[in-house]
Structures are given as structure tokens and as C-alpha cells.
Amino acid sequence: MRFHVVKRDNCPLWKKLCLYVLAVAAALGLGALVLLALGVDPVSYYYRMFTMGMVGNKIAYKTFENYLKVFVPLALTSVALSLAFKMRFWNIGGEGQFILGAIAAATVAFKLGPVLPGAVTLLLMCLSAMLLAGLYGAFVAVLKVKFGTNETLMTLMLNYIALYILTFLGEAKADWNFYLDPNSVRPIFASFSDIVTFPKIPLVGKFGLNVCVLFTLVIGVLVFVYLKYTKHGYEIAVVGDSVGTAHYAGMKVNAIVLRTVFLSACLIGLAAAFKVGTAGILSTAITDDVGWTGIIVAWLSQMNTAIIFLVSALISMLRYGSTVAAATFSQVDSSFANMLQGSILFLVLAADFYTRFRVVPVQKGGKTNGNG
Structure with missing residues (x-):
């Protein structure tokens, strides 16, 4: 018997939410089985992971500050990728754009930080990171609109080019390489945290909120307004639905693609500036895989800006919490978070498929059975 996949007419919101919750619960259940196989109590591990070790911790504020350092670049990168994805331009180059943005920001910090005021240096770090990352993304957009590549x-191949550039900078022990620590015998990246860093706003006790968190939230609101209430946002939606319709309506599709991809990559570069400007140092792992994880977050959120922040917060909790839990449970590697994240993605996408489509058997004569 043959089967056809047909689109569902409607699926109630409550049913969708229930299916998504069940999918996440099933992924956690699979993770629990792995933990049991490793001889770890799943309840204790998950408690440690989801609380990120803050319960009963005298320096819980520091843990939360570190958590926000994971959340900010992931949320901003996910929002940036959703811009291109809404237009059905599959920007898989978040990693490469992030790396070049980080290199640009670090270059400004090293060269201009000692001679310019801190605020001016931070602004130039953000602008340079946005420009270089934006051009890196726009390069692919130009090839797309001109040659149909x-x-x-x-974007996938350009990720590795950027990674190799960063690796080269981290290994080339030479007089010209100001990215490395000149006092170290081994080639290691130098820190510029004593030169310039993004400030914190003191709130409660010793807890300080990094200004990058506020900037990220503001940018999220602006992107939401941009997509929903502006002409450019409407054009992105039309191009994403049908390029033919956009041409018929007289829209300049090529210009829309170039503009949107450039903006998407610019925001990824800004996320990199926030990350490197907070860490105060480059590293070969500076991206923390946000270029890849951001794709997952954008898809799980169905490119909804508000939901992206919620999913980013949960994924960041999972990733950072797993690192904290791994310090307590030596049997479990911190990469357990990657496995759990993949399980959640697979099962949530399966639930999403069920809410959108249904599989029906094909009767003899080629007709589908609507009740199947």
C-alpha cells in the first residue's frame, strides 16, 4: 500500500503545545536512559542542570552572569539567522560570520583601545564586526542573485575558511601577530580585558547586568517591529512565500535578498562583538557553536522573534547547566548537552510535522483516503 503526505487543514494551538511538551519530555526521557546506563541518577543530574548549580550557592550571581554570557550571543545570532530564513535564504554561515566579526572586534580593541576612550572603542568594535561579517554574508548573496549559486x-564552505583564518592567527608565532601573547613561549591568544570591556550595570548586591543583555533585548524588539510593521519586513515575507509573486508585485527581489542577508550577517557580527568584548580575548572556540545552535533555535521557534528568546534561554540553560552538572557527575561529559539538544530538535520537528501534515493511504485508482 502506498501513502501520501497531505497538509492538515487546522491543528488547535493547545494540541500543538501539548505535542511540543511531550516531545521535550520524550527527549529528556531518552537522556535519562543514557544517564542510568552511565550509573547517574537522572533526577539529581537534571536538577543540577536546570538550576545551573545556583541553589545553595553563595556566588549564584556569578553563575547567572556566566549564563547570560551564553544566552546573549545565541539569542542574537538566532534572531539574525531568522531574518534570512524567513526569506528562504538558508544562511548556514553563522559560524564563519561570527568568527570574522570576532576578529574584527579584537583588532579594533588591540589597535585603538589604548588610544581612544572606552566607549568609542566599543562602538568601533561593534561597527567593524558588523561590517566585516555583513560583507562576508553579502558575498554569498551576490553570488546567489548573479549566478544562482x-x-x-x-555559506557552509565559508565557515571553514573563517575557522582556518582564526586557527592560523592562534598558531602563527610572529612579530606581526599582535593577537598572541608576546610573553608566552607557546602561541596563545592575548587578553585585552584590561584595555576595554563592555560595562555592567549594578543591580542587586554584587550582581551586575552586562549592557550587552539590554542591547540584545532592544535589538530583538526592533527586529520584531521591522518584520511585522515595516515595508521591508513585508517584502521579506512575500519573497519567502513566493519569488514569482514578489516579481509580479514589482518588488526588486535581488535588492531585497542582498539587503536582508547583509543585515542578517551584520547582526551575527554584532553578537560576536558582544561575545569577544565581554570575554576580552579571542579563542578558537569563541563561537561556542552558536552559528550551528542558532539554526536549531530559529527552526524550533519557527522564526518567531519572541519565541526565539524563550528557546534561546532554555537551550542556554541546557548547555551551561550541563557544563555545571558535568563538574559534579564525572561520568557524564559536558557534550551530553549536544546529544540532548539533538534529541529535542528531532522530536520537536517530528511533532511539528504531525501538526502540519498527515499521512494517508492511497486507494486503488490513485485516490487518497481522507480518513486515513
Whole structure:
């Protein structure tokens, strides 16, 4: 018997939410089985992971500050990727754009930080990171509109070019390489945290809120307004639905693609500036895989800006919490978070497929059974 996949007419919101919750619960259940196989109590592990070790911790404020350092670049990168994804431009180059943005920001910090005021240096770090990352993304968009190249393949390959550039900078022990610590025998990246860093706003006790968190939230609101209430946002939606319709309506599709991809990559560069400007140092792991994880977050959120922040907060809790839990449970590697994250993605996408489509058997004669 053959089967066809047909679109569902409607699926109630309550049913969707229930299915998503069940999918996440099933993923946690699979993770629990792995933990049991490793001889770890799942309840204790998950408690440690979801609380991030803050319960009963005298320096819980520091833990939360570290958590926000994971959340900010992931949320902003996910929002940036959703811009291109809404237009059905599959920007898989978040990692490469993030790396070049980080290099640009670090370059400004090293060269201009000692001679310019801190606020001016931070602004130039953000602008340079946005420009370089934006151009890196726009390069692929130009190839797409001019020659019809596959943006998925192109952005994917450019990720590795950027990674190799960063690796080279981290290994080339030479007089010209100001990114490395000159006092170290081994090639290691130098810190510029004593030169310039993003400030914190003191709130409660010793807890300080990094200004990057506020900037990220404001940018999220602006992107939401941009997509929902502006002409440019409407054009992105039309191009994403149908390029033919956009052409018929007289829209300049090529210009829309270039503008949107450039903006998407610019925001990823800004996320990199926030990350490197907070860490005060480059590293070969500066991205923390946000370029890849951001794709997952954008898809799980169905490119909804508000939901992106919620999912980013949960994924960040999972990733950072797993690192904290791994320090307590030596049997479990911190990469357990990657496995759990993949399980959640797979099962949530399966639930999403069920809410959108249904599989029906094909009767003899080629007709589908609507009740199947």
C-alpha cells in the first residue's frame, strides 16, 4: 500500500503545545536512559542542570552572569539567522560570520583601545564586526542573485575558511601577530580585558547586568517591529512565500535578498562583538557553536522573534547547566548537552510535522483516503 503526505487543514494551538511538551519530555526521557546506563541518577543530574548549580550557592550571581554570557550571543545570532530564513535564504554561515566579526572586534580593541576612550572603542568594535561579517554574508548573496549559486553550500564552505583564518592567527608565532601573547613561549591568544570591556550595570548586591543583555533585548524588539510593521519586513515575507509573486508585485527581489542577508550577517557580527568584548580575548572556540545552535533555535521557534528568546534561554540553560552538572557527575561529559539538544530538535520537528501534515493511504485508482 502506498501513502501520501497531505497538509492538515487546522491543528488547535493547545494540541500543538501539548505535542511540543511531550516531545521535550520524550527527549529528556531518552537522556535519562543514557544517564542510568552511565550509573547517574537522572533526577539529581537534571536538577543540577536546570538550576545551573545556583541553589545553595553563595556566588549564584556569578553563575547567572556566566549564563547570560551564553544566552546573549545565541539569542542574537538566532534572531539574525531568522531574518534570512524567513526569506528562504538558508544562511548556514553563522559560524564563519561570527568568527570574522570576532576578529574584527579584537583588532579594533588591540589597535585603538589604548588610544581612544572606552566607549568609542566599543562602538568601533561593534561597527567593524558588523561590517566585516555583513560583507562576508553579502558575498554569498551576490553570488546567489548573479549566478544562482547554492547559498547553503557556499555559506557552509565559508565557515571553514573563517575557522582556518582564526586557527592560523592562534598558531602563527610572529612579530606581526599582535593577537598572541608576546610573553608566552607557546602561541596563545592575548587578553585585552584590561584595555576595554563592555560595562555592567549594578543591580542587586554584587550582581551586575552586562549592557550587552539590554542591547540584545532592544535589538530583538526592533527586529520584531521591522518584520511585522515595516515595508521591508513585508517584502521579506512575500519573497519567502513566493519569488514569482514578489516579481509580479514589482518588488526588486535581488535588492531585497542582498539587503536582508547583509543585515542578517551584520547582526551575527554584532553578537560576536558582544561575545569577544565581554570575554576580552579571542579563542578558537569563541563561537561556542552558536552559528550551528542558532539554526536549531530559529527552526524550533519557527522564526518567531519572541519565541526565539524563550528557546534561546532554555537551550542556554541546557548547555551551561550541563557544563555545571558535568563538574559534579564525572561520568557524564559536558557534550551530553549536544546529544540532548539533538534529541529535542528531532522530536520537536517530528511533532511539528504531525501538526502540519498527515499521512494517508492511497486507494486503488490513485485516490487518497481522507480518513486515513
